[in-house]
Amino acid sequence: MSTTQxxxxxxxxxxxxxxxxxxxxEIEVTPAGKRRVLRIVVDSDEGVQLDACAELSRAVSEKLDASDAMGGAPYVLEVTSPGADRPLTEPRHYHRATGRLIKAQLVDGGELVARITAVDDEGLDLEVPGVKGRKATTRRVAFGEIAKARVEIEFNRKAADTSAAAADDESQEEA
Structure with missing residues (x-):
């Protein structure tokens, strides 16, 4: 897709x-046979519900039909939320991943797997898991020190984390 488009x-x-x-x-236009696929990726601090994607899809479709932004060629519109493996590139992405385990490639060439405990305008506070029975340590990393990062999918998260998440879910249901 051209920068202008x-x-x-x-x-x-x-x-x-x-x-x-x-x-x-993200906005991405890719060829798919005789058509194109316009993929719009949206997110929020609370996540994105399917109904919100559907409502936004209808509004985007109306807006695009009323303009010539996609030209005359047919296209398929997809409105979606980011996948679990999407790169963390903005401070808001790290904020939304607070409490999650991330894998970061550092600018200096190192690699770090750690849990985000806090995020501010300058960087992250991390808890680095201990190795072979050692205690976890804390570490501060500035955004400028991170070359790229992604959330690590955890299938067997610590019991304390899952019970805290369950308690949080219950309090949200009561609200």
């Missing part, structure tokens, strides 16, 4: 996304 689509769609308290994470 990307900028035009972003300018056209960002107000629709923001009006629903969502962040426009």
């Amino acid at each position: 990307s900028e035009r689509l972003r300018g056209l769609l960002e107000p629709l996304v923001a009006a629903r308290d969502l962040d426009l994470e």
Whole structure:
């Protein structure tokens, strides 16, 4: 997708996304046979529900039909939330991953697997798991020290973490 088309689509769609308290994470147009696929990735601090994607998809479709932003060629519209393996690139991504285990490639060439305990404007506070019975340690990492990072999927999270998550889910249901 050309930069000009990307900028035009972003300018056209960002107000629709923001009006629903969502962040426009990515816009991608890819060829698919005789058609193209327009994929719009949105997220929020609370996550994105299927109904929100469906509502946004209808609004985006109407907006695109009323403009010439996609040209005359047919396209398929997909509105989705980011996958679990998406890269963490913005401070808000790290904030949303607080409490999660991440794998980060550092600018100096090192690699770090640690749990995010806090995030501020400058960087992250991390808990680095202990190895071979050693206690976990804490570490501060500035955003500028991180070359790339992703959330690590955990299938067997510590019991204390899952019970805290369950208690959090119960308190949200009561609200």
